Amino acid sequence: IARLGDEYARVSIVQSGIGNISEGDVKTALAGSAHALIIGFNVGIDSVAEPLARERNVQFEFFNIIYKLTERMEELLRSAQPKRTVEEIVGRAKILKVFSSRKDEHVFGGAISEGYLGKNSTVRIVRRKVVVGEGKLLNIQANKQNVDRAEAPSEFGAQLESSFEPAEGDIIECFTSKIV
Template sequence: EQLSTEKVKVAVVHAAAGGITESDVNLAAAAQAMIIGFNVRPAGKASSLAQQEGIEIRRYEVIYAVVDDVKLAMEGLLAPTLVEKHLGRADVLQVFRVSKAGTIAGCMVTDGVIRRNAGGRVLRDGEVVYEGKVNSLKRFKDDAREVRNGFECGISVDGWNGIEVGDQIEVFEMEEVKQTL
């Protein structure tokens, strides 16, 4: 219980001396808990009952291994956080109105890489005017998966038609980051 943090609480449901019994397994099943044994083995049919009930039994010889494993299990309970990762930026040099595709921004990639299907944000005078997804990326007339710094390309952000010469398109991805305690 001393391992509890603000994010994850550890509760010891039952502590006793001796082997791991069927009643320990039943208690763990009711509490949706795991069983931790220190220098002990499951007694009788406890092991098969645990398997049947889907209860994990972990056995240890060294106390530090118990602490490390419990911390890892606690971290596994934490949902990952989403962090925005900047990929690149492009300046809009020309705007093309295409009847089927909507507005295509003729751009020069000035930083990083522009990637199709990544998040896209249109900036005008430093302010975000539209946010969506880069759904079309072309290099000349060919579809491209990505275009790197120093190259020209055609970009459509969700087919949005409000893009203007002088705007900037910032491209990003959302990355899952595992939380720690």
């Protein structure tokens, strides 16, 4: 059980022992952590300890099958992990020509080298391998037709909303974000 978890959520065993869960076990849990959980394996709880645990909102659970205990601990650890945003690059393109730039709106042409660019997608502007800005693709054209998506290998025109002005030679990275 002590080996379960990862860098985001871990099990910390404050005390272990044999016999029924006692009043002392409940008091130790109260002194330890706000998220303390008393685990009993093939044991019960003393008649004094149970009302104290309920009164003080100390959680306790009992198991008699080891894999059920392990599954429950893994479930608790998953729910305790902080939510993280994971980004996946779904397409890259090189800007070949910037046609116009007004305030936060830029029109340019480019060539998709891998993946795809999608209308309303969030993109990064990369210059010399350094991210210099982010924006949103408001419109994409392929063969002078408005499209929702342009895929590699192809050339395209796009309208970008960004406070950063793109330049010829910049790389546009289209990415998706999801919370895990």
